[in-house]
Structures are given as C-alpha cells and as structure tokens.
Amino acid sequence: MAHDLAIDLGTARSRVATRSDGVVIDQPTVVALDGRTKSVIGMGSAAEALIGSTTKPVRTAWPLVQGAVADYDTAVRLLRYLFRAAGGSRFGRPKVLLGVPGTATPIERRALGKAAAEAGASQVRLLEQPIAAAIELGLPLDQPTGSMVCDFGAGKTEVAVLSMGGVVASRGVRIGGLDLDDAIATYVRMTSGVVLSRSVATSVKEQLVQMGPVGSDQAVELAGRAVTSGDPATIVVSASELRPALDDLVRQLVSTVVQCLGEAPPEVAQDIIFHGIHVVGGGSLLHGLAQRLEEATDVPVHLHEEPSIVMVSGLRRCLALGSRYDELFSRV
Ligand SMILES: Nc1ncnc2c1ncn2[C@@H]1O[C@H](COP(=O)(O)OP(=O)(O)OP(=O)(O)O)[C@@H](O)[C@H]1O
Ligand SMILES: [Mg+2]
Known part of the structure; x- marks a missing residue:
C-alpha cells in the first residue's frame, strides 16, 4: 500500500x-x-x-x-x-x-x-x-467569515485573506529571513570590515535583534574573518545598531500585510479586524515584528507556538x- x-x-x-x-x-x-x-x-x-x-x-x-x-x-x-x-x-x-x-x-x-x-x-x-495553515489553525475556511494568514518564511513572505474555502485576496514579496541575515552580514562587513558566516548572521537575528520597542540595549561578540586579510577577527555589535540596518526590509514586510488588508472586501476586512491576523513561519518569531504589525494595522496579531511547523x-x-x-x- x-x-x-x-x-x-x-x-x-x-x-x-x-x-x-x-x-x-x-x-x-x-x-x-x-x-x-x-x-x-x-x-x-x-x-x-x-x-x-x-x-x-x-x-x-x-x-x-x-x-x-x-x-x-x-x-x-x-x-x-x-x-x-x-x-x-x-x-x-x-x-x-x-x-x-x-x-x-x-x-x-x-x-x-x-x-x-x-x-x-x-x-x-x-x-x-x-x-494548509488555515486548516491547521482551525480557521473558519468553509464559512463566509474572513480570516488572514501571514507566512514569514526564509525566502518569501505571503499574506492571504481567506473566506468560503478559498483565497479572496493575497500579496507576496520575495523577501524573507535570509534577506535579514544578509542585511546583518552586509552591515557588519561595511562598518567593521568583518565577514560573518550566514549561520552567525542568522543566530544574531534570532537572538539579538529587536524590531519592537527597545528596552535595555544588548551587545554580543561575533567571530568572523577580516575582509582585508582573511584572518580570524571578532567584532562587538549591539541590537540598537542593527535595527536601522533591518528597518527597510521589515517595513516592506509590514506594508505587504497592510496592502493585503486594504484589498480585502470590506465585510471580510471587518471579520479580520475583529478576529485578528494569524502569523506563521519561522520569521514570525523575529522580536518585535508582531508589535510592528499591530501598530501598522490596528488589528490584534496572533503568534503561534510552533510557527514553523x-x-x-x-x-x-x-x-x-x-x-x-x-x-x-x-x-x-
Ligand atoms: N527567533 C527568530 N527570530 C527571527 N527569525 C527567526 C527566528 N527563528 C527562526 N527564524 C527564521 O525563520 C526562517 C525559517 O522559517 P521557515 O522554516 O518558516 O522558512 P521556510 O519554510 O524554510 O522558508 P519559505 O517558506 O520562505 O520557503 C529563517 O530565516 C530563520 O532564521
Ligand atoms: Mg515555509
């Protein structure tokens, strides 16, 4: 079988x-x-x-x-x-x-x-x-109630408005977590002359970056290679200096969600405003992203416990x- x-x-x-x-x-x-x-x-x-x-x-x-x-x-x-x-x-x-x-x-x-x-x-x-995400989240897919799912992946970001078993509005942008990693590596290379591996840039993004309201600033020491000699080199970076380096990309992600909400039929948009926006994908764990979405849309954002699966x-x-x-x- x-x-x-x-x-x-x-x-x-x-x-x-x-x-x-x-x-x-x-x-x-x-x-x-x-x-x-x-x-x-x-x-x-x-x-x-x-x-x-x-x-x-x-x-x-x-x-x-x-x-x-x-x-x-x-x-x-x-x-x-x-x-x-x-x-x-x-x-x-x-x-x-x-x-x-x-x-x-x-x-x-x-x-x-x-x-x-x-x-x-x-x-x-x-x-x-x-x-698939809407089915897992138990959203009312086969009823005339609108819902919104945003997937923040590594290579792309997608927003969909669903109602009556299908997608009634959608927006996508081919930007994801990997682009944030690259932006971190580019910032460090340009400002300090240190080349970071992608895995180091990824862990900085996951652990240090804060795109929401900044509390106390944190800094970490990173190991890479000097761009001029190729020799091992270390560099200290702080959350507050990385934030502007990622802001443009995060703004594009947020505006994709805002645009999709704007394209939803009015009665469907009302349902979303009432029930909230569901965010999934590993990228939804970026610190402060949910707050940024709430501020931009004025709609509650539901983060999921294991968004990547x-x-x-x-x-x-x-x-x-x-x-x-x-x-x-x-x-x-
Ligand atoms: N705590 C975190 N903060 C920020 N980003 C995170 C965090 N945890 C995971 N990510 C990012 O989530 C991304 C992976 O998410 P996911 O597994 O949903 O992507 P994917 O399904 O492989 O990609 P895509 O859907 O774009 O094809 C990676 O870029 C990873 O760095
Ligand atoms: Mg994915």
Missing part, C-alpha cells in the same frame, strides 16, 4: 509528516556535494553538519530560492532522500501532498510537482500553503480529510 506523506519543502527547512506519526522530519533544505567529484556526500542535517567541519572541499546546494525550486536536480535528490527518510521505501512509492506558495507561478508549481514525481512519488497533489501540520491534517477539501488540491 502506498504511504501518504505531507511535505513542506521550505527555502531553509524541509518538513515531512505522516498521518500516523506526525512530523517525522525537520531538516535543512540542503545537499552537500564533494567539491571535486560533485557526488552527493550528505543531505539535510548531515549536509549542514559537513559545512566547515571537514577539511575536504565541500560545495553546498540549496535547491530552493525565494520559496521556489531553483535547482531542479538537487530538489529531486533531496525529495528522494526525504521520501526514504520518512519510511517511504518500506511502503513503495509514496503518495505525496506538497505545500506550494500561493504566489508561485504555474511554472514554479509544475517544477515542484514534477520534481516530486521524478523523486519517486506515485501521486502528487499540491495545496496552497496559506490554506504549522504548514506541514496543516498538510498532514489534509491527508486525513480526504475528499472534504478535494477541490482545493491541484494534481500534477
């Missing part, structure tokens, strides 16, 4: 859930290749662990860019690995339900579906991510729902 898998192939992380076991995989969306032979030497967490930990030349390939497949062959390899790691080989070729960004173009949807089929899926269905949990729920939401799925 074929095995059903729910898959959220994110720009930064890939999550797989099965109906019986819940989320069984949550690993980086990366493949490590031997720098000389180009053969695969690690996938997911194993690939990430190889970065900087071996003397061998390692090239890493991140198959998704801005939420879409950008390196097809690597995406197929990674999906094949995910099917296997989720127990797929025990069950034959799996039937898979994949989340797809609501703003993905027809070509991007086709590339994702085709990659899953080539990786060995016997059946591929796609479901728009905001709908809302999508895959919603997709998993759909595996069990079967025909009830069948018209929402597209087959590949």
Whole structure:
C-alpha cells in the first residue's frame, strides 16, 4: 500500500509528516556535494553538519530560492532522500501532498510537482500553503467569515485573506529571513570590515535583534574573518545598531500585510479586524515584528507556538480529510 506523506519543502527547512506519526522530519533544505567529484556526500542535517567541519572541499546546494525550486536536480535528490527518510521505501512509492506558495507561478508549481514525481512519488497533489495553515489553525475556511494568514518564511513572505474555502485576496514579496541575515552580514562587513558566516548572521537575528520597542540595549561578540586579510577577527555589535540596518526590509514586510488588508472586501476586512491576523513561519518569531504589525494595522496579531511547523501540520491534517477539501488540491 502506498504511504501518504505531507511535505513542506521550505527555502531553509524541509518538513515531512505522516498521518500516523506526525512530523517525522525537520531538516535543512540542503545537499552537500564533494567539491571535486560533485557526488552527493550528505543531505539535510548531515549536509549542514559537513559545512566547515571537514577539511575536504565541500560545495553546498540549496535547491530552493525565494520559496521556489531553483535547482531542479538537487530538489529531486533531496525529495528522494526525504521520501526514504520518512519510511517511504518500506511502503513503495509514496503518495505525496506538497505545500506550494500561493504566489508561485504555474511554472514554479509544475517544477515542484514534477520534481516530486521524478523523486519517486506515485501521486502528487499540491495545496496552497496559506490554506494548509488555515486548516491547521482551525480557521473558519468553509464559512463566509474572513480570516488572514501571514507566512514569514526564509525566502518569501505571503499574506492571504481567506473566506468560503478559498483565497479572496493575497500579496507576496520575495523577501524573507535570509534577506535579514544578509542585511546583518552586509552591515557588519561595511562598518567593521568583518565577514560573518550566514549561520552567525542568522543566530544574531534570532537572538539579538529587536524590531519592537527597545528596552535595555544588548551587545554580543561575533567571530568572523577580516575582509582585508582573511584572518580570524571578532567584532562587538549591539541590537540598537542593527535595527536601522533591518528597518527597510521589515517595513516592506509590514506594508505587504497592510496592502493585503486594504484589498480585502470590506465585510471580510471587518471579520479580520475583529478576529485578528494569524502569523506563521519561522520569521514570525523575529522580536518585535508582531508589535510592528499591530501598530501598522490596528488589528490584534496572533503568534503561534510552533510557527514553523504549522504548514506541514496543516498538510498532514489534509491527508486525513480526504475528499472534504478535494477541490482545493491541484494534481500534477
Ligand atoms: N527567533 C527568530 N527570530 C527571527 N527569525 C527567526 C527566528 N527563528 C527562526 N527564524 C527564521 O525563520 C526562517 C525559517 O522559517 P521557515 O522554516 O518558516 O522558512 P521556510 O519554510 O524554510 O522558508 P519559505 O517558506 O520562505 O520557503 C529563517 O530565516 C530563520 O532564521
Ligand atoms: Mg515555509
């Protein structure tokens, strides 16, 4: 019997859930290749662990860019690995339900579906991510009540207004957490001449940055390399100096939400004002982002406890729902 898998192939992380076991995989969306032979030497967490930990030349390939497949062959390899790691080989070729960004173009949807089929899926269905999130959050999807879901991912940000089983307004911007990481690294390189690795920039963003009201300022010492010599170097950065470096990007994220709210039909917008905005995706954990959204929209913002697994949990729920939401799925 074929095995059903729910898959959220994110720009930064890939999550797989099965109906019986819940989320069984949550690993980086990366493949490590031997720098000389180009053969695969690690996938997911194993690939990430190889970065900087071996003397061998390692090239890493991140198959998704801005939420879409950008390196097809690597995406197929990674999906094949995910099917296997989720127990797929025990069950034959799996039937898979994949989340797809609501703003993905027809070509991007086709590339994702085709990659899953080539990786060995016997059946591929796609479901728009905001709908998967709404199902997981128990929003009144099949009723005439409006709700809003915002997904702050690593490669893209999407806002959708849902009512009567579908998306009635949406906005997306191909900016996400990775762009914030790059802005931190660029700021440090330009002001101090120190080059930070992406993982250092990511941890600074997650732990130090504060985009909301600033209380006491904090500073951390970071290790990198001097841009002029390549030698190891350290630098102290504070939360207050990083804030202006990220402000423009955060403003764009907030204005995407404001614009989408403005496009919602008036009665639907009223429901959202009353029930609030639901924010999901790892990027929603950025300190102060929820306050910035509340200030800009004057609408309460609901943050979720485990925002990064809302999508895959919603997709998993759909595996069990079967025909009830069948018209929402597209087959590949
Ligand atoms: N505490 C935090 N503060 C700020 N950002 C965070 C925090 N925790 C995680 N993130 C960011 O969330 C992003 C990952 O979110 P998520 O897993 O939802 O993305 P994804 O699904 O891989 O990407 P996408 O949906 O854009 O394809 C990363 O950029 C990560 O740095
Ligand atoms: Mg995502």
